Amino acid sequence: MMLVFVLRHTVKTDTMAPPCGGERPLWPTPTVNQCQSNMATRWGICSAGKISNDFTVALKTLPPGDHQVVAVAARKLDDAQEFAKKHSIPRAYGGYEALARDPDIDVVYIGVIHPYHLSTCLLFTNAKKNVLCEKPLAMNAKEAKQILASAKENDVFFMEAVWTRFFPVSVEIRRLLAQGEIGEVKMVRSEFGMPLHGVPRVMQKELGAGTMLDLGVYCLQLTCMVYNGEKPESIHATGTFMETGVDDIDVVTLKYSNNRLAVFICRSDIELPNEAVIVGTKGTIRIPGHIWCPTSLVVNGKETKYPVPEPYLPINFINSTGMRYEAEAVRQCLLKGLKESAVMSHADSLLLAEVEDEVRRQIGVVYSQDSQ
Incomplete structure (x- = not known):
């Protein structure tokens, strides 16, 4: 039996200002x-x-x-x-x-x-x-x-x-990839599942419901970030429907150049571990939970924690004070006179939308806006 030891330490994140401009990696x-x-x-x-x-x-x-x-x-x-x-x-x-x-x-x-x-x-x-x-x-x-x-x-x-792009965990992932810490990335695997049946934004089609647009975008954005905004060579998607006509379970495989792959699963019926793994030729980076608002990162067996501040009033969603990082990034972009962020650029947004469209097309989810 092999025992795997995980080393842990905590990083103070209050003073970490997320990037807003310049060339990637940032x-x-x-x-x-x-x-x-x-x-x-x-x-x-x-x-x-x-x-x-x-x-x-x-x-x-x-x-x-x-x-x-x-x-x-x-x-x-x-x-x-x-x-x-x-x-x-x-x-x-x-x-x-x-x-x-x-x-x-x-x-x-x-x-x-x-x-x-x-x-x-x-x-x-x-x-x-x-x-x-x-x-x-x-x-x-x-x-x-x-x-x-x-x-x-x-x-x-x-x-x-x-x-998510502006959390200290994401900043660290970009830094590690830029430095070649795990070599060439060959696989990105992620999952996001929560029991959301009965939640209007996930169930009702007129509200833009569906698992891909609600949960899947987080898995997709991670993949796109790791592969630095590269367009996939091919996309294969399959899934199941809710009775309201929107997607319930999505399984998506993306193939990139040089036989690099990404696979993600998102579903609105059950809770998944909600983890992500980035596998390279020299090592592995793992987000051990809450991939949409991560506060922990494991790099080749060593865990580092990046806690978010406590809220001064009750919040509705977990780790919501982490939105401070994107807000600070916006401020810095404005101070520098930038019209978009290099971390979440216009091209990044368009790529997400295009892949989301293709996933929906293959699964068969159509909104009224698609025909307008």
Whole structure:
């Protein structure tokens, strides 16, 4: 019997500022103060739902001199006012148009569900607002292209909020791969499964439901990050359906050049270990759980922990204070005058959307937006 010993140590992550620009691979860039800025980034929050709550809580874990929430908008004024009171936000709007007209906002966080991403993103980009929009960026690649084109035409910063990319664990993975710590990567395997039957965003087709867009995007983004944005040579997907006509279980295999592979499984009926393994010619990197918000990394048997800060108010989703990393990355991009992040670029978002489309096509999931 072979015994495997795992060595552990913990890394303090409060001072780790995620990267925003430059060539890949990237590792932490200077802090905002080192970038010689003494003004806070002023955020507007679009939607007063659960994810917007958690993003706002995450912002409050950052220095108040660097990030301030100055306004929130919801479809109903009462909801916006309640949200504003809860988080001590100065202004509340009943409607997104008023938020788009607010001259005191540097960047808008969009937390509406993805069937409304196209119209909401266009509202703010056409109003010359910088935008951080929740994932998935859109219902399909066609919509994603429209959003990204509008951001470019209006010369504003835009990023899809794939928050996982900015966690210290992800920063470390990119650094290790760049240094050749595990040699040439030959396989990426990941899984994400949770018992979500009965959750509207996963069940109801009109809400953009389905396992690929809700859970699978996290497995896919990891694969795309590890293979540095390379397009797969082939995609094979199979799966099962819920009674509502959306995908329940997805099994996806992606083949890359030089016989490199990726395989991921996502399902909404049961909880999986939710791990990921990156296998190279010289070693292995493993995310031992919570691949969408990882706080631990095992490299060739040695484990390092990267804890996220404790929230000051209750949060709805695990490790949500980790959204602080993407928020800080946005700030640094704005300070440098960048229009997109090299860590989660426009090309990265489009690649995700295109692969998601192909997976849905092979499985047979069609949304009304696909025919528009």
